[in-house]
Amino acid sequence: GENVEQHPSTLSVQEGDSAVIKCTYSDSASNYFPWYKQELGKGPQLIIDIRSNVGEKKDQRIAVTLNKTAKHFSLHITETQPEDSAVYFCAASNRNAGKSTFGDGTTLTVKP
Amino acid sequence: GAVVSQHPSWVICKSGTSVKIECRSLDFQATTMFWYRQFPKQSLMLMATSNEGSKATYEQGVEKDKFLINHASLTLSTLTVTSAHPEDSSFYICSARVQERINEQYFGPGTRLTVT
Numbered sequence: 013g014e015n016v017e018q019h020p021s022t023l024s025v026q027e028g029d030s031a032v033i034k035c036t037y038s039d040s041a042s043n044y045f046p047w048y049k050q051e052l053g054k055g056p057q058l059i060i061d062i063r064s065n066v067g068e069k070k071d072q073r074i075a076v077t078l079n080k081t082a083k084h085f086s087l088h089i090t091e092t093q094p095e096d097s098a099v100y101f102c103a104a105s106n107r108n109a110g111k112s113t114f115g116d117g118t119t120l121t122v123k124p
Numbered sequence: 125g126a127v128v129s130q131h132p133s134w135v136i137c138k139s140g141t142s143v144k145i146e147c148r149s150l151d152f153q154a155t156t157m158f159w160y161r162q163f164p165k166q167s168l169m170l171m172a173t174s175n176e177g178s179k180a181t182y183e184q185g186v187e188k189d190k191f192l193i194n195h196a197s198l199t200l201s202t203l204t205v206t207s208a209h210p211e212d213s214s215f216y217i218c219s220a221r222v223q224e225r226i227n228e229q230y231f232g233p234g235t236r237l238t239v240t
Contacts, residue, residue, distance in 0.1 A: 044227035055130075055217045055231035056168070063227075101167065105227050111158065112229060116167045 014039040016104050018115025026123050031092050033118045035102035036084040042104040045078060045085045046112070050099045059100075060087070092122045127151050128220050130232035137208055138240055145203045145235045147218030153198040154220035158229065159191070162215045174201045208239040 015038040025031050037045075043064035048056035062069045062076045062085065069076050073092075078085040089096055099119050105112040127150040137143050147157055155176050160168040172182045172193050180193035190212075192204040201220075205212055215236055219229040 046228070048231070053215075053234070053236070055128075055219075055234045058126075058228070058230060061228070107227065110156070111170060111173055112227075114168050119165075 014042060014104055014106075014113040016102060016113045016115045018102050018118055020118060021116065022119045022121070024121045024123065025092055027092060027094060029092055031089045031096070031120055031122075033087045033100055033102070033120070034084060035086070035104075035115050036082075037104040037113075038083065039104070039106065040080075040083065041106045041108065043107070044105050044112075045076070046103050046105075047074075047076060047087045048101045048103070050101065050117075052098075056101055089120075092120075094122050094124050096120060097122045126222060126228075126230040128218065128230050128232040130218055130235050132235060133233060134236040134238075136238045136240060139209055140207055142204055142206045143208055143237060145205075145216055145218075145237075147201045147203070147220070147232050149199045149220040149230075152220070152222055154201075154222070155198060156221040157195060157201040158219045158221070159193060159201075159203050160217045160219065162217060162234075164215075168217065171203075205237065208237070210239045213237055213239045 018035045046061035049059045050056040075088045099117045102115040103112040129148045131146045157174045159171045171186045172180045174180045174195040182188045195201040217234040219231040222228045
């Protein structure tokens with residue numbers, strides 16, 4: 013089955029700096045890669061996703077890049093703000109698997 | 125769009141009792157819903173996949189007789205924790221898959237279960 017590895021497990025940045033979280037996956041059949049933000053005591057919230065036919069996607073301060081050959085994808089947050097502090101999860105799935113495989117999460121702390 | 129609700133948001137129950145958690149897709153139809161369990165500072169652990177009108181598919185190691193899942197309609201799935209024990213205390217989260225966009229999942233806000 014699919015295996016997703018996420019790094020780093022914790023990340024601390026200064027407000028205004030950029031943050032990058034990386035994930036690798038093992039199943040070449042995976043074709044959908046979402047990123048979720050989870051605040052304390054809440055459910056994960058989809059913040060951005062990318063499909064395998066696209067190499068990069070951007071939404072304001074967040075962007076995701078995908079390298080299918082290397083089987084890795086990354087989340088980029090620019091101009092970080094304290095409210096970006098949360099746990100971020102990456103995931104990978106394909107139509108046939110029927111379910112997503114999640115990374116272990118990255119705790120992002122943005123210091124004011 | 126793509127809003128998922130859960131009820132209750134938190135519940136405290138005594139050992140031996142049963143607790144039902146509801147998961148609803150509010151503005152879309154969800155043929156598939158997923159139930160996760162999350163321990164503090166850990167990732168999401170998939171418990172089961174629930175398909176409307178059919179039996180749920182449980183992940184290895186999850187007791188189907190203890191965690192009863194019913195997906196009676198395209199907008200509602202329920203998880204019943206039967207004969208709850210303190211070790212069942214956890215954060216339970218459901219997600220729903222958008223019928224027309226097969227990969228996309230939207231999560232509910234979670235239910236904090238405490239068994240005393």
